[in-house]
Amino acid sequence: MANIAGLRDRVLAGSTLIVIGLTGGIASGKSTAARHLGERGATVIDADKLGHRAYDPGTPGFDKVVAAFGDGVVSDGQIDRRALGGKVFADPKQLKRLTDIVWPEILDLAKADIDAAKARGETIVVLEAAVLLEAGWEDEVDEVWVVAVEPEIAVERASARDGVDAAAVQARIDAQLSNAERMAKADTVIDNSGTEAMLLGALDREWQRLQTEEAT
Numbered sequence: 001m002a003n004i005a006g007l008r009d010r011v012l013a014g015s016t017l018i019v020i021g022l023t024g025g026i027a028s029g030k031s032t033a034a035r036h037l038g039e040r041g042a043t044v045i046d047a048d049k050l051g052h053r054a055y056d057p058g059t060p061g062f063d064k065v066v067a068a069f070g071d072g073v074v075s076d077g078q079i080d081r082r083a084l085g086g087k088v089f090a091d092p093k094q095l096k097r098l099t100d101i102v103w104p105e106i107l108d109l110a111k112a113d114i115d116a117a118k119a120r121g122e123t124i125v126v127l128e129a130a131v132l133l134e135a136g137w138e139d140e141v142d143e144v145w146v147v148a149v150e151p152e153i154a155v156e157r158a159s160a161r162d163g164v165d166a167a168a169v170q171a172r173i174d175a176q177l178s179n180a181e182r183m184a185k186a187d188t189v190i191d192n193s194g195t196e197a198m199l200l201g202a203l204d205r206e207w208q209r210l211q212t213e214e215a216t
Contacts, residue, residue, distance in 0.1 A: 017118045018210065019125045021141030023132040025176050026169065027158035028147040029192040029199055034128040036200055040207050043117045045110055047129035054105040055079050061105040068097055103135040111140070124210060133177060133185055145206070146186040148179045150193050 020042070024030035038044040055061035057077055065079055073084045088094040110127055117125050127141060138144050149157075151173055158169045183189050188206055192199045 016121075017114070017123060017125060018143070018214075019114060019127060019141045021132045021138060021144045022126050022128045022147070023130060023144070023182065024147035024192075025130075025149070025154060025179070025182070026173055027154040027161065028149045029196075030128060030130065030147045032196065032199065033145075033147050033190060033192075033203055034126055036203050037124075037126050037207065040204070042124045042126045043122045044126045044128060045113045045117075047106055047110060047127060047131070050106045050109040050113075051102065053109060054102050059105070061102060064101045064105075065098070068101060069094075099131075099135070103131065107135070107137060107140065123214065133182060138185055143187040144185055145188045145190060146179075146182045147190045147192050147199075148183060149191075151179070153193055 020037075022030060022034055022037070024033075034044050034046070053059070055065045062079060065084070066074060069084060069087055073080055073087065075083065084098070088098045110129075114125055114127070127137070129135070129137060132138065132141075132144070151170070154173060155166050155169045158164060159166045162169075190199065190202050190206070192202075
């Protein structure tokens with residue numbers, strides 16, 4: 001769970017900004033949830049997009065990746081993601097070596113965006129991050145929100161959405177944290193096993209809770 005549970009404690013601690021860490025597994029509806037919260041007025045930071053910036057040319061992340069994996073992962077002055085992927089994704093040790101480099105760089109970028117939001121007077125930031133819990137970022141946010149869906153529903157949705165074989169989707173789900181593991185660290189669980197309208201309704205109730213707590 002987050003290090004400060006609830007907006008009221010955050011306000012009493014003297015801060016005017018709350019950061020929601022939003023996470024979930026494959027086809028959980030996490031991105032839909034983030035988009036809806038953005039439409040409601042939250043500032044959304046997409047950790048996946050930050051990941052693409054984490055080792056751009058000229059960044060510390062770029063230098064660290066090249067030092068760790070060699071010049072063979074560089075093409076036309078940029079990290080060749082396909083070449084890098086070939087080195088790490090079949091080898092858990094090498095993948096951890098990469099995430100140990102990239103995740104702190106992503107977090108630094110996220111913190112900079114959060115600071116900018118606070119300077120603009122924003123009150124709610126949503127950090128959308130599939131790896132929020134795996135990376136140990138729960139202590140960097142005020143509340144952890146987990147969007148959860150039953151695995152069989154996730155397989156069905158991902159297969160239909162991406163045109164991927166169900167067995168391949170299940171293998172990816174099995175490699176991730178389970179719903180139970182995510183929920184054990186959650187301050188709020190959003191169940192998305194029903195319709196999209198039900199998901200948005202659940203999000204609106206949590207959004208209203210934040211507004212009420214902020215007002216008090």
